[in-house]
Amino acid sequence: MNTALATQIGQLARRSIVRTMRQPAQIVPALVFPLFLLAVNAGGLNQATKLPGFPTDSYLTFALAITFMQGAMFALMNAGTDLANDVETGFLNRLALTPLRGSALLTGMLSGVVVLGFIQAITYLLVGVTAGAHIAAGVGGVLTIFALTFLMTLGFGALGSAAALRTGSGEAVQGLFPLFFVLLFLSSMSLPRNLIQADWFREVATWNPVSYLIEAIRSLLITGWDGEALALGFAVAASLIVVGTVLASLALRTRLVRT
Amino acid sequence: MTERNPASIEVQGLVREFRKGPRAVDGIDLRVAPGEIYGFLGPNGAGKSTTVLMLTTLLPPTAGSARVGGYDVVTQGPQVRGVIGAALQESALDPFLTGREHMRLQGALEGLSRSERTDRGEELLARVGLMEAADRKVRGYSGGMKRRLDLALALVHRPQILFLDEPTTGLDIQSRAALWDEVARLAGEDGVTVFLTTQYLEEADTLADRVGIIDHGRIVAEGTPAALKEEIGRPSVEAIPADEADFDAVVAVLQRFGERTLASRHGAAVRLGDADLSDIVRALDQQNLKVQHLQLHAPSLNDVFLAKTGRSLEGAGDQESDERARQASEAPAPATA
Numbered sequence: 236m237n238t239a240l241a242t243q244i245g246q247l248a249r250r251s252i253v254r255t256m257r258q259p260a261q262i263v264p265a266l267v268f269p270l271f272l273l274a275v276n277a278g279g280l281n282q283a284t285k286l287p288g289f290p291t292d293s294y295l296t297f298a299l300a301i302t303f304m305q306g307a308m309f310a311l312m313n314a315g316t317d318l319a320n321d322v323e324t325g326f327l328n329r330l331a332l333t334p335l336r337g338s339a340l341l342t343g344m345l346s347g348v349v350v351l352g353f354i355q356a357i358t359y360l361l362v363g364v365t366a367g368a369h370i371a372a373g374v375g376g377v378l379t380i381f382a383l384t385f386l387m388t389l390g391f392g393a394l395g396s397a398a399a400l401r402t403g404s405g406e407a408v409q410g411l412f413p414l415f416f417v418l419l420f421l422s423s424m425s426l427p428r429n430l431i432q433a434d435w436f437r438e439v440a441t442w443n444p445v446s447y448l449i450e451a452i453r454s455l456l457i458t459g460w461d462g463e464a465l466a467l468g469f470a471v472a473a474s475l476i477v478v479g480t481v482l483a484s485l486a487l488r489t490r491l492v493r494t
Numbered sequence: 495m496t497e498r499n500p501a502s503i504e505v506q507g508l509v510r511e512f513r514k515g516p517r518a519v520d521g522i523d524l525r526v527a528p529g530e531i532y533g534f535l536g537p538n539g540a541g542k543s544t545t546v547l548m549l550t551t552l553l554p555p556t557a558g559s560a561r562v563g564g565y566d567v568v569t570q571g572p573q574v575r576g577v578i579g580a581a582l583q584e585s586a587l588d589p590f591l592t593g594r595e596h597m598r599l600q601g602a603l604e605g606l607s608r609s610e611r612t613d614r615g616e617e618l619l620a621r622v623g624l625m626e627a628a629d630r631k632v633r634g635y636s637g638g639m640k641r642r643l644d645l646a647l648a649l650v651h652r653p654q655i656l657f658l659d660e661p662t663t664g665l666d667i668q669s670r671a672a673l674w675d676e677v678a679r680l681a682g683e684d685g686v687t688v689f690l691t692t693q694y695l696e697e698a699d700t701l702a703d704r705v706g707i708i709d710h711g712r713i714v715a716e717g718t719p720a721a722l723k724e725e726i727g728r729p730s731v732e733a734i735p736a737d738e739a740d741f742d743a744v745v746a747v748l749q750r751f752g753e754r755t756l757a758s759r760h761g762a763a764v765r766l767g768d769a770d771l772s773d774i775v776r777a778l779d780q781q782n783l784k785v786q787h788l789q790l791h792a793p794s795l796n797d798v799f800l801a802k803t804g805r806s807l808e809g810a811g812d813q814e815s816d817e818r819a820r821q822a823s824e825a826p827a828p829a830t831a
Contacts, residue, residue, distance in 0.1 A: 325586035
């Protein structure tokens with residue numbers, strides 16, 4: 236990477252982080268909402284642990300993995316909304332008039348949500364552990380959760396950026412949030428897949444990539460080191476990054492028209 | 495290529511068509527000399543901003559050619575962007591960053607070294623009068639402050655050519671005057687070529703060395719403000735009878751002195767021939783006709799627009815009637831009679 240590109244990425248990353256940290260409306264819901272759902276789930280669904288074959292006797296530990304997934308979905312919305320605002324206000328045109336490279340723009344712009352993703356991950360783990368959740372894989376597991384969270388945030392952030400660049404509308408990006416929430420509910424979020432009774436639901440959850448992201452984190456919390464779950468989780472996260480980046484790059488090429 | 499007498503901006507037959515719309519820009523030719531302030535005057539939707547987007551390489555032309563700073567806008571985009579600065583129609587700022595943070599970001603993206611970024615940022619913030627507000631978030635800035643920051647950002651890399659797209663729209667009179675002073679200083683002292691779009695007659699008249707008037711994507715007149723107004727020729731005189739019943743008689747008197755032209759709702763107006771205002775006053779007096787209002791209008795750029803398009807500039811963009819638009823344009827004009 237040459238110096239100019241590094242400077243561009245660094246400056247845009249700095250801007251992205253600064254503006255994210257100055258928007259409590261982005262930070263507070265991303266921290267509070269997943270924890271609120273965790274509290275509701277852990278309180279209301281604890282009896283599910285009595286089901287034969289349920290992998291743990293703590294529904295709190297089981298449900299803690301969902302918070303990371305929800306956090307990543309906030310990354311989609313926040314990254315997309317910020318970039319859509321830049322399109323709407325003409326800030327993207329200002330950037331287009333500089334010698335800025337598209338790759339620097341995308342990388343830099345995602346820095347804010349990645350930093351917020353780390354803050355989210357630390358908060359969820361601290362709150363979860365304080366409330367009594369276990370981390371079977373120990374310190375190494377915590378670091379692995381951070382690594383996976385980083386990739387998930389980047390992947391969902393890239394998808395949000397792609398939507399923003401494609402539509403140029405913050406409202407359109409926010410409209411995606413419920414759709415991704417449907418994906419979350421149609422995953423193995425509330426029960427392990429083998430315990431889902433309805434065949435169609437189990438089938439959908441099996442095809443749903445969100446299940447594998449949740450199961451990878453859940454394996455670190457409940458099982459310890461499960462190579463297959465982790466491999467699937469990291470593969471899905473990496474695929475999300477590839478798909479999100481390709482879509483965002485294509486959309487940027489159209490949006491950042493300059494001769 | 496730049497020749498013996500290089501132009502900062504040279505445009506030939508420039509066209510931009512949008513897929514489902516009319517030709518936004520319909521074959522314009524223009525030439526702007528180095529250090530000149532060129533005012534691109536026209537109503538909303540005339541094609542001003544589309545032209546600026548093409549000249550700043552942000553929109554490819556459908557046909558025609560344009561060279562900016564000696565570089566072709568289609569094939570030499572990066573070189574064009576290297577010599578231009580632009581403040582586009584909206585103040586494109588990040589509400590969550592401070593003025594100083596904007597300067598630092600822009601300097602870095604333009605490739606300035608760390609120390610240059612700081613020095614140039616401070617210099618420009620001081621020049622546009624934003625030092626005190628430099629560490630405040632932009633969302634707390636007034637419209638005028640945002641426009642001044644916008645201008646400062648466009649100047650970070652010392653461009654030879656500056657594009658300003660309606661820089662004073664929505665600003666109060668003081669902010670507008672401050673921006674005019676700065677633009678005039680840039681052209682006069684720093685030799686920056688300024689391509690300025692505006693829908694304000696006064697702005698074009700006061701600031702521009704030459705004006706191009708654009709309507710429906712075509713340049714309908716071009717020249718210095720004085721030359722354009724001279725083309726229109728003699729001033730017009732408008733009279734509003736004290737008694738509406740005398741309207742026809744007043745018109746008859748006025749028509750002895752010139753060709754009838756558009757007037758406000760209750761008035762009659764003629765473009766003066768060889769006569770002057772005193773001749774009209776004497777003639778009205780001889781007929782014992784009383785008027786409540788008699789005004790001599792020097793030709794304005796609005797008259798130029800009117801003569802070239804048959805419509806008044808003010809309101810042309812939002813389909814107001816010519817008469818109402820003319821009333822609006824004449825209301826603030828100082829009476830010279």
